[in-house]
Amino acid sequence: MKVFYSVTEARELAGSAIALGNFDGVHLGHQALFAEARRHAPAVALTFNPHPGKVLQPDLAPKLITLLPRKLELFAACGLVATVVQPFSREYARTPPSAFEESLLEVLGARHLVVGSDFTYGAARAGTVATLQEAAGRRGAQVHVVKPVSVDGVVASSSKVREYILEGRVSAAQRLLGRPFDLDGTVVPGAGRGRGIGFPTANVDTQNELRPAPGVYAIRLRLKDEPDGPWRPGAANIGVKPTFGGSVVTIEAHLLDFEGDLYGKELRVQFLERLRAEQRFGSVAELVGQIKRDVEAARTVIARADV
Numbered sequence: 001m002k003v004f005y006s007v008t009e010a011r012e013l014a015g016s017a018i019a020l021g022n023f024d025g026v027h028l029g030h031q032a033l034f035a036e037a038r039r040h041a042p043a044v045a046l047t048f049n050p051h052p053g054k055v056l057q058p059d060l061a062p063k064l065i066t067l068l069p070r071k072l073e074l075f076a077a078c079g080l081v082a083t084v085v086q087p088f089s090r091e092y093a094r095t096p097p098s099a100f101e102e103s104l105l106e107v108l109g110a111r112h113l114v115v116g117s118d119f120t121y122g123a124a125r126a127g128t129v130a131t132l133q134e135a136a137g138r139r140g141a142q143v144h145v146v147k148p149v150s151v152d153g154v155v156a157s158s159s160k161v162r163e164y165i166l167e168g169r170v171s172a173a174q175r176l177l178g179r180p181f182d183l184d185g186t187v188v189p190g191a192g193r194g195r196g197i198g199f200p201t202a203n204v205d206t207q208n209e210l211r212p213a214p215g216v217y218a219i220r221l222r223l224k225d226e227p228d229g230p231w232r233p234g235a236a237n238i239g240v241k242p243t244f245g246g247s248v249v250t251i252e253a254h255l256l257d258f259e260g261d262l263y264g265k266e267l268r269v270q271f272l273e274r275l276r277a278e279q280r281f282g283s284v285a286e287l288v289g290q291i292k293r294d295v296e297a298a299r300t301v302i303a304r305a306d307v
Helices: 007-013 028-038 052-056 068-077 097-107 129-138 158-166 170-177 284-305
Strands: 002-004 017-020 043-049 082-087 112-116 142-146 181-188 202-206 215-223 232-239 250-255 266-276
Touching: 002 007, 007 082, 007 097, 017 028, 028 043, 028 112, 028 142, 043 068, 068 082, 097 129, 112 129, 129 142, 158 170, 170 181, 170 266, 202 266, 215 250, 215 284, 232 266, 232 284, 266 284
Parallel strands: 002 082, 017 043, 017 112, 043 082, 112 142
Antiparallel strands: 181 202, 181 266, 202 250, 215 232, 215 266, 232 250
């Protein structure tokens, strides 16, 4: 998949079907837009970086589900031939709707535009699906409007996915994403307590903005230097380790039936199901007993996920 970092760089995409949006999370609703685009012409995404909320309301901006590199990876997996990453700034936010229409239909030369039913654009969000349809019609192009996608009565949206993840409801988020929520990170040295009690852990340092609520999770983990390698089963704790008087939130993953040195390794962690909330134990022995039960519960969840 080709990546262009502004509309003006992407003139070679003339004739494409362009899906428009922020696409944070690349959930089932976004995937429906891409599927519609593929029906009409070579499919392209046009997205914005940074997320407009980070520029216009930084104090209220949401934590991103997917950072740009992961988002581009997911775009490619959805069959897109190219992505246009348009820089977003306060100046760009003042672009009149007519200028945005011109950039799509004349500069990019799009023949098909694909949007959600609530799509808006341009300064003060004055552009609507109706105005976009009018602008496209004058230039011989078409606008395709995709209805929201629902799963068990819940509309797939970035805000709902984010809500589920922040609550620790990663299995519910998975139903809207169409895949497990994941984050990328690097294994860094920790305090070594896990190894001391018989459950060595990989301390995962991540740049991801969004992380599940504190608790214990059934996970799968894949090393980045083994892109076609196995997903390794495990259990992860997110939290401050209150039994040991901790105060810094960490992500520590224990791999089941694994021996080896992971320090410095880059990896991807998939969160399958929350097993329990984080809790303080009266003794290390109590903690070890609970970890054993967590590991068995994780095995059950992962076996079910692998079927």
